[in-house]
Amino acid sequence: MITVSVSHLVKRYGKKVALDDVSADIEGGSFFCILGEPGAGKTTLLRIIAGLEIPEEGNVFFDGKEVTLVPAQKRDVAMVFQDFALYPHLTVFENIASPLRASRMEENRIRDSIQLVAHFLKIDHLLDRSPLFISGGERQRVAIARALVKKPKIALFDEPLVNLDFKIREDMRAQFKLMQKEFKQTIVFATPDPVDAMSMADQVLVLHEGKVQQLSTVWEAYFRPANLFVATYLGFPPMNVIEGELRTINSQTVWQASSLQVEVTDRVGGEREKERTVLLGIRPEHIVLGEEKELKVRWEGEVVLSEVVGSDTIVHVRVDDEVVLRSFVPGIYRVAVGENVKVGFERGDVYLFRENGETLAFPKRFWKGE
Amino acid sequence: MRKKNWGRFFGILGLVVYGIFVLFPIYWTVNTSFKEVGDVYKVPPSFVPTKFTLEAYRFVLQGTGRIALSNSLVVAIGATLIAVVLGTMASYAYSRYPFTGFTNEGAQFNLLTVRMFPPIAFLLPIFWLWKTLGLLDTHFALIVTYSAFNLPLAVWLLKGFMDSLPRSVEEASYVDGYSFWQTARRVVLPLIGSGLAATVALCWIFIWNEFIIAYLLGGTDVILYTAYLPALRRGMRIMWNQIAALSVLAIIPSVIILVLFRKYLIKIYLR
Known part of the structure; x- marks a missing residue:
């Protein structure tokens, strides 16, 4: 079943074309990877899906309903930002509780939901701490917990592994995959690192200078690249x-x-x-x-x-x-x-x-x- | 080691001298305020009142002095609030949205130029403006004028704080499901709290200490304490003890604000 679909998106920033006729269907429950170099338009695409940005042309559909002009707070989305964007003045618990409080959930249900997510992400012991005084890896897990706790229709991850060191990154890849299975969560994951795509993704959308290079399964893109860019981008060391x-x-x-x-x-x-x-x-x-x-x-x-x-x-x-x-x-x-x-x-x-x-x-x- | 100790010694000595330099006028004002007027003119001056009296305070608080102080409080509180509230909104706009025609810096610099002129350069037209509107010598005119003069300062200070607030934190709040105003209350205001405190303190100081505007736009129906001070002259004699008493009373609100907000003010100077 297709949960989110974008069609013929165009977005410009001044003269720079960030997205050029981008279309994609994202299936419910799948791990969808947007792969591309910095500046390829990954973040712009995520922000349009999230509702933080309005495309100049094209449409966004959630479950077949057009939502192109619906603002972020009225879409059922969650986003993990590249800089994690935790609220520095709130505790970890309140950070994770934030989307639940927005939907006016009862206090004891909030507590239960947070316990569940925090336990899975192994951050139970951090709940009373300030996000300013925890490590980068912990911060990221808090950001993920905040995204998953409200069980959104779609969870968007904007290069969440980039700011982490090598060791934690390896660890998190496995975690992401487990997490996605556990919560049956539709995930869209933007990354410049083909290793991320190859280790986690079901589907991959390869972007280059705002244009779709290939939209297929990861292995299809690896074995049957549509063009030279995809062929050299996927795989390390490059072809x-x-x-x-x-x-x-x-x-x-x-x-x-x-x-x-x-x-x-x-x-x-x-x-x-x-x-x-x-x-x-x-x-x-x-x-x-x-x-x-x-x-x-x-x-x-x-x-x-x-x-x-x-x-x-x-x-x-x-x-x-x-x-x-x-x-x-x-x-x-x-x-x-x-x-x-x-x-x-x-x-x-x-x-x-x-x-x-x-x-x-x-x-x-x-x-x-x- | 010896050398270092000497350096330390002179450093402390310098600070002590500076401290005396700064604090002595305040000490002398307090000292004078508790003297009788004859005591004030005594030569050589005495460093403590020969006869301790609250006479000067009694006089100041009985008559126009009390009215002037309460007028000043009303005007300063009103103008500070307006400048800070509008300044918060304007600085958010300057920080977040592109301006057409100018760059953001250009638009903001334009606003800042208001503060570069000496106020006296604007005051004649402003005087006529309020006079024509029949609002001269009202709280309203003073509050609006003071807000206008301090708004650029508030915007300039707050924009720095807005700029350092990452946009993604606001966006995270939208994605969580909060509206723009909810986000402003939940995220933006708490995170620029120290900036707000510092801005309140600085605007307050400028408005509270201002003389020319108070003197020209007020002075009869609505008299502010700064405009009232020069009136405390009785013929040939200047009632220094009364002036001192009014000054001591006028220092109090500023001292309270500065003590409460001093750590935020230091933050501004350290940036």
Whole structure:
């Protein structure tokens, strides 16, 4: 069932276009992620759904009823702000009680509701404290408690993990998912971090400069990106992209960039020959170092950088004058800078993009209906 | 270590000298207010009244002095309230909404220029304005004039506090289900409380101590204590003890306000 739906939203701030024809349906009970760089329009979209902002064009529907002009206090929404926006002059208890008092709930029911939420979020012991004297992670849980306690139709989260340190962030991701299941709450979650989307979201809306890049499930966006932006944005480290050309050599279509060549077997329509400049994308996790495996594509290169990220290693290998590939190696992989290595990958893992960024081909195993 | 002690010594000495410099006139006023008028003119002056008397206070509180003080209270309270209430609303607007034609700073600076002129530059037209309206020498005219002169100050002080209040806190309140006015009462006013206290104190001081407006726009039917003070001259003799007594009484409300709000005033100067 679709709970909230926005259609053809346009919003400008002066000359800057914050949202450009954005449409989306958010299903009840789902975890919906808005993914995009800072300034992509995520916050604007949340604020329009919340009723804090009126779009210049387009409509907002709650359960099929138009609410575009209905102010925030009359919509059944909750929002967790990026800076948490707790009331500094009230106790934690009163902060969480605030939306319930607005709806004139009886005092003992308020107490019960808060107990329930506070217990789940493990902030029972903070209820009498001032939000000024608790930690960032605790503040955030208070803000979440305030959003969840009134069981809104839709809860909006504006980059709530950005202000937290790494360790708490990891923890909170799991918590969010549990919480959403527990409270069967529809959540819209804006974040610049693709890891957030991949670990929590059912649906993802990728925004770039106010335009929708892709609206699909997270895995669809990951495996079948609509364009180069989505392909490089989802996934860490980002996809390797090399600019080259398509040629026909011995009646075989080949992608070529100076000394590098990849035979392209997956045919996508007949128009491919017409494409001149084509970008080749290959995810770092598909690039294998060394010679152990039988791989169709093999290039040689020189290690320019090796960085350990968490408990994995990202090796940067120069395979051509202009081209440095990132390879993702699980575990700590020791390799000296300057060392010559072989890199290899399967032809079947290759993505191709048109010059304008549109996806031309993605690996055959992700084709629909095959 | 020795050097540091000397520095400390001179620091304290400096503060003591400054303290005497500031407090002596107040001490002398209090001292004079309890003297008989003959005692006041004695040479050399005595540092305590030779004959302690409440004569001067009795005189001041019996006649016009009491009326002048109560007029001053009415006008100062009224004008301070209006300036602070309107100032709160205006500073909210300046802080939150864009102004067309000007930048916000431009619009606000325009308002602030009102305070840059010496009041005397405006007073003649204002005098004629009230005279034409037949409102000269009324509480109303004085309250309105004082509010107008202090509104820019109130706006300027309060806007700083409004600016430091994050917008998201207000929006959180809307999302919680509260209306604009409920939000103003629940969130905005409590959070700018110290700013309000400081603004009240400063507006009060300016209005309470003001002389020229009081002298020109009032003075007959509605006489404020500042305008009444110069009237305490009897021919060749100036009744210093009565002037001192009225001054001591006039200090009291300001002292109460400053003592109550001093920590908020310090906050303004520290910003």
